[in-house]
């Protein structure tokens with residue numbers, strides 16, 4: 683069977699999608715697309731691609747019913763460059779294969795992430811893991827950015843001095859900060875890429891990794907547009923209710939007050955907000 687060529691993906695190949703101040707996501711290669719998903723799903727009948735409408739219906743059915751394995755038949759390879767603190771979160775997704783630049787072998791470049799002024803925020807009061815929704819005055823933000831920049835410059839100068847003095851690269855690099863940029867080749871199948879995007883493009887994820895998740899989403903959409911549409915429909919923009927939340931929802935529909943404690947009620951209400959009931 684011929685290799686599947688997807689024109690939208692071909693268009694994206696080797697193009698850097700800029701992320702943050704110095705990072706990028708670049709689609710290096712892909713294997714399969716929507717056609718491969720339907721081919722593999724229909725293998726039991728020995729039939730290949732049918733009409734686009736039927737293919738779309740099948741892909742939608744597979745996604746809706748968590749029939750995930752046909753989506754694993756599509757594989758994407760990326761070259762990505764991100765700050766180390768983003769890489770630390772990224773690497774928690776174990777269902778991918780990667781090869782990263784080695785700070786033992788190479789001299790790390792003088793490239794550090796500096797946030798934009800509007801992303802320099804105070805600690806959130808209601809989200810222990812995140813930053814506040816509110817911005818701070820521009821002069822205060824700029825002063826904090828300068829502080830980060832100065833600290834990066836000092837650390838990198840020390841790094842260079844230690845290298846000059848002959849210290850091993852694997853030791854000289856140990857004080858370099860989490861804002862330093864790293865690079866890797868990252869390969870993942872479409873099912874697990876959707877899982878990554880679902881978690882990391884979400885509003886609960888850190889802004890910086892969300893930027894990368896959205897760039898990866900752009901590539902996934904180009905490679906398998908029908909699958910991406912089904913993912914958006916059944917996972918990305920779907921809302922999951924727990925058993926207690928279903929009871930609370932039923933109570934609300936009966937015109938009664940939902941019986942939930944303060945915190946679960948707040949979580950329930952934030953899910954209802956997604957339903958846009960107004």
Ligand SMILES: Cc1cc2nc3c(=O)[nH]c(=O)nc-3n(C[C@H](O)[C@H](O)[C@H](O)COP(=O)(O)OP(=O)(O)OC[C@H]3O[C@@H](n4cnc5c(N)ncnc54)[C@H](O)[C@@H]3O)c2cc1C
Pocket residue numbers: 774775776777778874877881882886887888
């Ligand atoms: C907003 C947010 C905040 C987070 N905060 C923290 C935090 O504070 N601390 C922290 O440590 N982590 C944190 N994480 C990371 C999180 O706990 C997960 O480790 C990460 O999101 C990867 O998810 P996963 O295990 O589903 O993905 P994957 O590793 O891609 O796994 C996908 C699926 O495969 C299964 N799987 C993968 N490998 C194996 C295996 N070897 N054996 C069996 N099954 C396997 C998984 O169970 C899962 O169902 C956070 C994640 C998010 C999105």
